[in-house]
Amino acid sequence: MTGSRPVLVVGASGYVGSRVVRGLAADGRAVLAAARRPLPDAGDTVIPVRYETVADLPDAVRAACDRAGAPLPGAVVASIGGWHKGAALLDDDPDRWTATLASHLTAHLDAARALSPLLEPGDPYVVINGSASREAMAGSGAICVTGAGLAMLVQVLRLEAAEAGSGAVRFHELVIDHAVAGDDRNVDPAQTRTAAQVVHALGEVLDQPGAPAVVHV
Numbered sequence: 001m002t003g004s005r006p007v008l009v010v011g012a013s014g015y016v017g018s019r020v021v022r023g024l025a026a027d028g029r030a031v032l033a034a035a036r037r038p039l040p041d042a043g044d045t046v047i048p049v050r051y052e053t054v055a056d057l058p059d060a061v062r063a064a065c066d067r068a069g070a071p072l073p074g075a076v077v078a079s080i081g082g083w084h085k086g087a088a089l090l091d092d093d094p095d096r097w098t099a100t101l102a103s104h105l106t107a108h109l110d111a112a113r114a115l116s117p118l119l120e121p122g123d124p125y126v127v128i129n130g131s132a133s134r135e136a137m138a139g140s141g142a143i144c145v146t147g148a149g150l151a152m153l154v155q156v157l158r159l160e161a162a163e164a165g166s167g168a169v170r171f172h173e174l175v176i177d178h179a180v181a182g183d184d185r186n187v188d189p190a191q192t193r194t195a196a197q198v199v200h201a202l203g204e205v206l207d208q209p210g211a212p213a214v215v216h217v
C-alpha cells in the first residue's frame with residue numbers, strides 16, 4: 001500500500017474503535033488499526049498493528065507501515081477506555097480504581113507521549129471520550145472521574161502544543177454524548193448515536209485544521 005498517510009486508531013479492538021476503523025476505511029481512508037488483542041480482518045485498506053504495551057507501539061507502527069509499504073500515520077485517534085457499571089465508589093474494590101486510572105487516563109497520556117512524535121506539525125490527535133466525563137453516574141465513579149480528567153488532559157496537551165509553536169500536533173477531544181447504538185453494555189439508553197454519526201464527526205475533526213478543541217456528537 002502506498003499513498004496518503006493513514007489514520008492510526010488505538011483501541012481498534014473496542015466497540016467504538018472497531019467501528020471507527022471500519023467507518024474511516026469505508027470513507028476511503030487508509031487506516032492503521034492498533035490493539036493488544038487480535039483483530040478480525042477489516043479489509044485491504046486497514047493495516048493491523050499488534051502491540052503489547054504502549055511503549056512498544058511506535059516501533060510496532062513503524063514495522064507495520066514498512067511491511068505494508070505505507071507512510072507513517074498522519075493522524076491518531078485514541079479510543080481507549082470504555083464503560084462499566086458496578087459498586088458505589090466508597091464500596092468498590094480499590095484495585096478497580098487503580099486499574100481504571102491506568103486504562104482510562106494514564107494509558108492516554110502514555111499513548112500521546114509515544115505517538116505524537118510520529119506525527120508532523122499540524123497533524124490531528126483525537127481523543128474519544130464519553131458522557132460520563134460530564135455527568136456524574138452512580139456505579140461508574142471511576143469512569144466519570146477518569147473521563148473528567150481525560151478532558152482536562154486533552155486541554156493541557158493542546159495548550160502546551162500551542163505554546164510549543166508550529167512544530168506541534170493539534171489535540172482534540174471528541175465526546176460521544178450518548179450510548180453508541182447496538183452496544184448492549186448500555187442498558188436502556190435515553191438516546192443513542194450511530195457509528196456513522198461518530199465517524200462523520202471524527203472525519204470533520206481530522207480534515208479541518210480549525211476544528212474546535214472539543215467536539216460533541
Ligand SMILES: NC(=O)c1ccc[n+]([C@@H]2O[C@H](COP(=O)([O-])OP(=O)(O)OC[C@H]3O[C@@H](n4cnc5c(N)ncnc54)[C@H](OP(=O)(O)O)[C@@H]3O)[C@@H](O)[C@H]2O)c1
Nearest residue numbers: 011013014015016036037080081082107128129130176180
Ligand atoms: N460504547 C459506547 O456506547 C460509548 C458511548 C460513548 C462514548 N464511548 C467512548 O468511546 C471510547 C471507547 O469506548 P468503547 O466502548 O469502545 O470501549 P471498549 O469496547 O472497552 O474498548 C476500549 C479499548 O481500549 C483498549 N484499552 C483498554 N485499556 C488499554 C490500555 N491500558 N492501553 C491501551 N489500550 C487499552 C482495549 O483494546 P486492547 O486491549 O485490545 O488493546 C479496548 O478494546 C471511550 O472513551 C468511551 O467513553 C463509548
